[in-house]
Amino acid sequence: MPAHERYRNRVELLQGTLDLLILQTLQWGAQHGHGIAQAIRNRSGDLLQIETGSLYPALHRLERQGWLASKWKISGNNQRAKYYSLTPAGKKQLASEYSKWQLFVSAMAGVLSPAK
């Protein structure tokens, strides 16, 4: 039942990775906040659940930094929703964050894998 679902199989987000997740998600097109959270949850196999208290501040911050643009559009259910999309600067940022992440992962892997 939903009541204890929340506490199951959760992975704490690493500091700073939310931005990367959001930017990556928006690579496939404009999306509203709920959609972004949904997409991250689905693609992570329910392991990553984004708190609204983190998601919306992050969206507004990224927009302020000029990496996201927003537009009010009519959603699938005929409701007005705020859609976020990547700006050119956001795409560059995504590339740079992505390569940083790759570096981080390989560094972690190097340290954690048993020495040969």
Place this chain on the structure above:
Amino acid sequence: MRRKAIQFFVRRFFRRRASERDLQAELQFHLELEIRERMERGESSDSARHAALRDFGNIGLVTEVTRDMWGFSWLEGLIADSRYAIRMLRKSAGLSMIVVFILALGISTTTGIFSLVAGILLRPLPFPSPDQLVMIWEVPPETKKPNVVALDNFVAWKERSHSFESMAAFFNIPMNLLDQQQSEQVPGLAVTSEFFATLGIPPLLGRTFRPGEYWRDKPREVVLSYRTWQSRFGGSPNAIGKRISVDATHREIIGVMPPGFGFPNIEADLYTPLPVDPEEGGRNFSVIGRLRRGVSVAAAKAEMTAIAARTATENVSLNAGWSATVVPLLDQTVGSIRPVLLILFGATGLILLLICANVANLLLMHSAGRIREISVRLALGARRFRIVRQLFTESLMLAASGGLAGIAIAFSLVTVMRHSLPESLHVPRLHEIALDKTVLAFSVGITVVSAVLFGIAPTFHALKRDLIRDLHAVTRSVTSGRHVRNLLVVAEVALAVILVVASGLMVRSFIRLLRVNPGFHAEHVLTLRMLLLPVRDDQFHAEVVRNILARIRALPGVVAAGSIGILPMEGSNSGTWYYRADQPEPAPSQRPGGDVSIITPGYFRALAIPILRGRDFDDHDRRGSVQVAIVNQTAAHLFFPHEDPIGKRLRVWWNHSPTVEIVGIAGDIRHRQLNTPPNPCLFMPNDQQPFPFTSLVVRTSGDPVALTAAIRRQIREVDADQGVAKVETLAQLVADSVARPRVESFVLTAFGSIAMILACIGLYGVISYSVTQRSREIGIRLALGATASGVFRSILVEGFRLTVIGLVVGLGGVLLLVRYLRSLLFEVQATDPLTLFSVVGLILATSLLACYWPAHRATKVDPAVTLREE
């Protein structure tokens, strides 16, 4: 990208209501979508709503955290704080007004004085590499003070020194500029050829003098100031090459200097070449030099001293004992006023500090009433930082209002100083003072610093509170900081005593000065300063003066007219040695001497100076007749203590060292200034001893100024080339001669008043605070049967005690300053009892006034209310 962020920020800020609505809508949409999805998964509408809300978390918090991302919550906070601050300040409008008033007082005076410091002391002189510019002076054996230079030595310096890139001599002298048959005497500067190059300023138009010093074949050329070019030639470039008549000589205009060019402190409309004539023996010239790059002033000074030591042995008759020195041009220009300005600046700074202390005190008193408000807010969980910011915003609002008002006042202060400081004060670079960016930045700076200074005490006081105790208002007997506050009041009263005593003494001395009998009557006398043309011979001078005076005397409304070489009340006079011809010549070191005034008949009558014995000069005292003189009373007593001077003879070191026969004794006058007692003075007739400096004095029956045009016409008709430099009434000259003590009295009185106001407000603040703190105790006393008048008296006594301590300290300070004060005073003792008693009375009376309201408030304490607060 950065600009985008700013645009985003600005847009968001001004559309923040709309943004707020958008955010609500965005979060609402999220929530509704979540609910719908849950319902689609089969949950009931209620449980879907609950689960969605729970998942979402605290909507208010999410909204707030998201809003923080917009980046101007601090700005909104500031606006909210400011609104609140304005409300609080309006609630206690009286207090706010007092605070803003004294802050404006402090900030305006400090800003005004700083504008003087910035414009006069700090701003570099308007020449390229001004640090390399120095004045070079001779140093006489007796006084060791910089002295004007002989051309002979200037030439030696120029040829032998290596410290200087260039060097030029100059001499300022009025020049008669003839323009459309009307001659005017304008300030001029005769300069050697390298003058402009040394200063480093090229002409705006044309050229300046060619290098090489001129002597016999000096070119008949002239360089104009920008102002003369504008006023005489309408700024036309055709002026170059034109000829104008300067001192009855035609000169070709070869160049025009740029606007604002001028030697510091020396006004000049014309620049002419100065012939370097080795025959010209007198020390009359100033010398400016530009140091070679990398040569220090000390090194140049050492070299000049060495050169002067050589010239002293080479030309003993001119240079025995004389040395030379080097003074940076800026020091030369502002050196005399620097200490005065720095003292004034220090004084205003001190006053501003006292003002801050006072304001802190008042706010402390005020915040005592707000302790509960702050305690409640702290108890409800307000962060301390927010409260500090709130209180500091209030301080800043007060300071900003005070600062704005202060800057406005300072603006008019600067305008007044620029235009109304008497010329006779000789404040250097006065036209350069302004409320410019530097000065404005300074006043904004001191405003903020003031806000911090007076904001700190009340803020920390507020935060130091013990919450529980304050909320219960169990006790109010906080005495912390009381000693500091009392000390402040004592210091303020003491300062007020010193300043008010000083200003009282100055004003009394000034009144004495104005009542001095100068020995002449200044009313109805017009003076015309002129300098006769240097190209003419002496006898022609004498004739021109005689003819001009004859025509003036014939004008209706003229009572008497005469001339004198150097006018009274100019601070100086000509003088020489003279001694009795019937006694052996005294040794050079023991030669008596005194002033010499070269006059024409009519001078004594024009100034209403009595001839006590003998006769005035008349038209028979001409060249070729017996050389005559008149002595004043002081000279008569000095040279002929028990004899009749009439008919006696004096030898005079003047021109051709004449022996003169005394024909009369004139009454003493104060010639230099009102506060200098008469010197011995010898009067000789202009016809026998022609003197190039001549000023006319004309006594009229009506308003002397009304005759100006007619008198000028007479001068023009006698000699079209003769101009007049300055026309003033003698009364104006007398008034100008006391400009310094007048300004000093004014400044001291202003400072004294400010100090009095501060002492009053300080006393009021401290006593009020103490009444507030003691209201419970007073309530209990009243409840126990103390009378209102008893309470009233006890509060007054508390204030009185502080005042008396301040008075004693202040009077002690006056005693310490007596020696300094004495030098400023005229015929008034620094311990003048009348002044001291009046000041003591004034301070006591005002302190009673300052304590009256708080004491009155204390009697209105309602025991029932104070006791119920327990």
